[in-house]
Amino acid sequence: MEWSQDFESGLADIDVQHRYIFALIQRVNQLDDKVERTELREVAEELGRLALCHFGCEEQLMVAYDYPEGSRHIAEHRKLETVVNTFRHDDNYHAHNLALFLCNWLVSHTMMEDRQLAMHIVKFRARAMGMTVSDFVEGVKLHRSSATYAVAGAVGRKRIGTSR
Ligand SMILES: [Fe+2]
Ligand SMILES: [Fe+2]
Numbered sequence: 001m002e003w004s005q006d007f008e009s010g011l012a013d014i015d016v017q018h019r020y021i022f023a024l025i026q027r028v029n030q031l032d033d034k035v036e037r038t039e040l041r042e043v044a045e046e047l048g049r050l051a052l053c054h055f056g057c058e059e060q061l062m063v064a065y066d067y068p069e070g071s072r073h074i075a076e077h078r079k080l081e082t083v084v085n086t087f088r089h090d091d092n093y094h095a096h097n098l099a100l101f102l103c104n105w106l107v108s109h110t111m112m113e114d115r116q117l118a119m120h121i122v123k124f125r126a127r128a129m130g131m132t133v134s135d136f137v138e139g140v141k142l143h144r145s146s147a148t149y150a151v152a153g154a155v156g157r158k159r160i161g162t163s164r
Helices: 012-030 037-064 070-088 095-128 133-145 147-161
Strands: none
Touching (some): 070 095, 095 133
């Protein structure tokens, strides 16, 4: 599966993190769990760290922007953390099972919960900038070529484009 603009929430800071998570999922999918268990464990550990940072970031945004749908969204984060922790502590897991679960989870979560959160925040940010929501979102798209996006895009392309 390839990264698509459909997965983007419209909130640049969150989308950069999603791209890196997606790149890691591609990496898991490329590993053979019979011969590359050490690498697989390293990626699982990184996913655990990333979940901590990324979910922490989104949950701080929920508090800062007084987001009303937070409890449902946070429950999904905790579910993902539980699954990643299970994989991290179980030597018999299979890379492709983890990749499949993560991929399904990320796509459905980013397209529903994260997008809804992003739209809530974008309304505040657009208002603060004296812009309409659509002008603000367009402005974010135009700045995709910024250094941050370039780095995230390069990570995604390298991982996604590599076949083993
Ligand atoms: Fe989320
Ligand atoms: Fe997210």
